[in-house]
Amino acid sequence: MLLVYTHKITPRVKYVFKHICTRILGLPVAFTTTIEEFIAHDSLKMSYTKQPLSNEISIRSHELLFEQGLNDIEIQVHTWGETKGFFPTGEKSALPYDIFAASFYLLSRYEEYLPHVKDAYGRFPAEESIAYNNNFLHEPIVDIWAYKFKQILQDSYPDFKFETQKYQVKPVIDVPEAYSFKQKGIMRSIGGSLQDLAGLKFKRLYTRFSVLFGLKRDPFDNYKYIINKQKQSRFKFIFFFLIGDYSTYDKNININNTNFVSLIKQVSDYSMVGLKASFLSLTSYDTLKREKERMESVINSSLIASRNSYSKISLPESYRNLVELEIQEDYTMGFVNHIGFRAGTCTPFLFYDLDYEVQTPLKVYSYNLLDYALLKTNSLLDKKKVLNETIEVIKKVNGTFIPVFHNYTFSNLERWSGFKELFKIIIESPNNE
Structure with a gap:
């Protein structure tokens, strides 16, 4: 000691x-x-x-x-x-x-x-x-x-033996929209089709109808692939599902949709499931509380973790609300467009409330990389280089690497080309110790 x-x-x-x-x-x-x-x-x-x-x-x-x-x-x-x-x-x-x-x-x-x-x-x-x-x-x-x-x-103290910490990976799968075309209901499907037509997005319109008629898999439906990767990894992934009401900022499927509920339950059999707090809940404690209760009724257990929409945090209010609702872990701390360490650390830490001068029980898991930040790098080779550099600096201090990927990152959409390979590098990085 x-x-x-x-x-x-x-x-x-x-x-x-x-x-x-x-x-x-x-x-x-x-x-x-x-x-x-x-x-x-x-x-x-x-x-x-x-x-x-x-x-x-x-x-x-x-x-x-x-x-x-x-x-x-x-x-x-x-x-x-x-x-x-x-x-x-x-x-x-x-x-x-x-x-x-x-x-x-x-x-x-x-x-x-x-x-x-x-x-x-x-x-x-x-x-x-x-x-x-x-x-x-x-x-x-x-x-x-x-x-x-x-x-x-x-x-x-050369004779003192320190405990050796180990490098870990904690992948986050963010699900702001479970499906691109499926389970949206008749009115949203018609509205989306008209928007595609008005914008001359004929390829998207073709994909939309192919999905709706069961001829193609929905581009956002990559859960089987991710779960297979989970089975191959010794580290638990954590999924964050948005279940807030439809709004300008949040456009997911209604939580009363039985297929959506079944998806969340299916994922929770293999990985941790947390709440992706809606944009409106970030300024409304009552809305956040309602969303927490909804998620708990789906997963049939207490909600442990949450992550805010758009990675928005307003200190100290955002974290005080989580403490008040007895949510134990937050995965929001990080920068959307920049790879790095917003709080200067790759070790989970407890939130300290500067106004009350007290350490709280909320553990902050600060993410180091969001998939969108990698889009700023042009070639796949450069993406791999940046990714491996980030992994190496975390390994040097035996820290925890927390990457955030979305369910649609694993699709065949052109902008996400090569991201499956990047994700593989991440989940296999502890094997190279």
Whole structure:
């Protein structure tokens, strides 16, 4: 166990040390403000305060972990070897940057509480983030810092045996629209056909009627393929089905459709099933609660996980609603158009509510890659290169790779050409350890 001496034990201190030490490095951690207890401890120990006590491992603390609420923080990002760092500590510190305060800034999503320009959907865009603007969005920087800290501990305590974490994959299958043409009802089918005609989309119209007359498989109906891949993988996939009411933003099948219900039940026999919260539920607690109850009645068990439509998060309200509804896991944190690490980590972490200064029980699984982000890369060869680079940086820190693919990504539609091959690379990546 690592014992940390600090002048004040705050919720922020406990939160970030437990993420870095316990979740990333597998090292239990305890805290003390008593010098005598610190001196008597005969295993790993360090001080986290303004001045070292003696010649122990010491990291000079930034004020951030001892403050409350939000403050205007001046941040200057510097190059630190092959990575970046901020909140410099000075010469007497074991590390040149306070990785604990910097990690808290990223994990708590401090910058998302501050004034920023939202995109057309009301989301926090990557371009507003410190990571994007300082060119470290592509790095799981919190985990990289954690391993720098581990090396300091290992050098001082060479006989101590650390637990070894393992690289994992947690594929997400997003289902905003279960079928492209099937199960839509007469009125929506007629309306869709007229739209195809008006837009001169004759190929789509032909496919539509081929599907409706049973001559072709619906292009979004790729569940058999995905389930077969699930059977070949030792990691559980998680599907998120949209079951909210039809609206401008959400156009899935009605949850009263028995074939749609049967599909969800069938998938739940092999994989985890979560709720894809509708766009309207993101601003309405009652709507979200109703959708949660609907999903629970379909899967006949408590809902564990959710993911917001359009990857939209409004902090802290979005996560407070999940906590209130006792939803344990969220898979929304990530950027739609950019591959990388929105919260700076590839290790699942607990949501810290900055307004209430409390660690919540909601575990955030921050995704690293959405299939749409790969469309920005032209050739399949380049897509593979970007994908493999992302896998490698996560493997280096024994993290969890969370890719988000849609049910239609596995179709034969031209824009998704080669994506089955990319998905295969992902689910086979743990075999190359």
